[in-house]
Amino acid sequence: MKKTLISGAVCLLLAACGTSGSNSPASAPGAQGFTPPKLEALKALGQPEGALNVLAWPGYAENGANDPKINWVTPFEQQTGCKVNVKPFGTSDEAVTLMKTGQYDVVSASGDASLRLVASGDVEPVNTVLVPNYNDVYPFLKDKSWNSVNNVAYGIPHGWGANILTWRTDKVSPAPTSWSVMFDANSPYKGKVIAYDSPIYIADAALYLQSHQPDLGIKNPYALDDKQFAAAVALLKQQRPLVSEYWSDYLKESQSLKNGDSVVGTAWQVTVNVTKAEGTPLEATVPSEGVTGWSDTWMVATKSAHKTCAYKWLDYIISPSVNAQVAEYFGEAPANSKACAEMTDKTLCDTYHANDSAYAAKIAYWTTPIPQCLDGRTDVKCKDYGEWTRAWTDIKG
Structure with missing residues (x-):
């Protein structure tokens, strides 16, 4: 994808880009504080181009290769004539890098990638009118700071979830009710803690400090000035000796919990x-103290040569039956309000709080940290994602 020349404000955003979110619904609608490249959304669908290159989290675009029963790509191909090539990625940073190659038409971006893609011009606004199933997406997922900018939609919500505290009930007692079991230097589970491996995990420390050190004045765990950021980094360095390992693959975390290498962690x-x-x-x-979380967005590449197929995919992947299949397989709350009725296991939507807007509002969703403080402060600059990344490298040693 061509790297678009952009304004100084957006360049700052790119340098800072990472992840962000706010547990305050008042931060919506959309991201503010920077001007994205001037790009227009597709005005009308044409003839399907016969191909589609999909960049996705593992489990989002299954074609039966891993399990013949798990296949929603083939029906899409049969319905549209768009032959799908899927490239899975393991982290948001990897997704951003791959999108810059210009080889992909759509991407399933989490909040720690979406604004970076917008700011760089690698994705363009989305014409939601061309995505009929968008009408059934939960309102609390629309027009948020991780999927829109200045009231312009840059993608279609797909699925969401929280980063919760989990523990082995036979190894951890009493049942923890605070993140202190992972952050307290005197935690009895030293060497048995497992934590998420990403710069965005700094927000988890900030969220903890928001409750335990209110004098820091943290209002949004993705909007950290120098003092607040230093405190979050110090807490994570204090946590480092407690950590047995950092995970980015949930199956590896599962294995660590099963074999007892870890007994408590973020999951x-x-x-x-x-x-x-x-x-x-x-x-x-x-x-x-609450939780951080994620809401994933399907976005269209600016230089896509298959935009009609891309829009067909966006509408298909959030249709009730397909969104239900993906959510059930991947393990998340679906975005389509009609998807729960299509699930094989009717209990899962309760487990994931899919219909619970109050629960969703409590999550501090991943959003890209930028110099313009996301909590509305104008008298200070906040640390951008580039600084979060450098700090994370230092924290892990």
């Missing part, structure tokens, strides 16, 4: 489901 609900299903005594909770 996705799917990790808990998979691990418990295999016989490991595990539970999870939303601690007293």
Whole structure:
């Protein structure tokens, strides 16, 4: 994808880009504070181009290769004539790098990637009128700071979830109700803590400090000035000796919990489901300090040569039945309000709080940290994603 020349404000954003979110619904609609490249959304669909290159989180675009019963790509190909090539990625940073090659038409971007892609001009606004199933997407997922800018939609919400606290019930007692079990230097589980491997994890430390050191004045864990950022980094360095390993692959985390290398950690609900299903005594909770989380967005590449196929995919992947299949397989809450009725396991939407807007509002969603403080402060500059990345390298040693 061509790297677009952009304004100084957006260049700052790119340097800072990472992840961000706010647990305050007042931060919507859309990201503010920078001007993205001037790009227009597709005005009308044409004839399907016969091909589609998809960049996706593993589990989002299954074609039966891993399990013949898990296949929603083939029906799409049959319906549209768009032959799909899927490239899975393991981290948001990898997705951003791959999108810059110009080889992909659509990407499933989490909040720690989406604004970077917008600012760089690698994705363009989306014409939601051309995506009929968008009408059924939960309102609390639309026009948010990670999927829109200045009231312009840059993608279609797909699925969402929280980064919850999980533990081995046979190894951890009493049941924890606070993240202190992972952050307190005197935690009895030193060397058995497992934490998420990403610069965005700094926000988890900031969220903890928001409750435990209110004098720092943290209002948004993705909007950290020098003092607040230094405190979050110091807390993570204090945590470092407690950590057995950092994970980015939830299956590897599951294995660590199963074999006892780790007994408490940050997890996705799917990790808990998979691990418990295999016989490991595990539970999870939303601690007293709250949680960070993610909401994924399907975005269209600016230089896509297959934009009609891209829009066909966007509408298809969030249709009730397909969104249900993906959510059930991947382990997340679906974006389409009609998807829960299509799920094989009718209990999962309760497990994932899919219909619970109050629960969703409590999550501090990943959003790109930028110099313009996302909490609205104008008298200071906040640390951008580039600085978060450098600090994360230092924290891990």
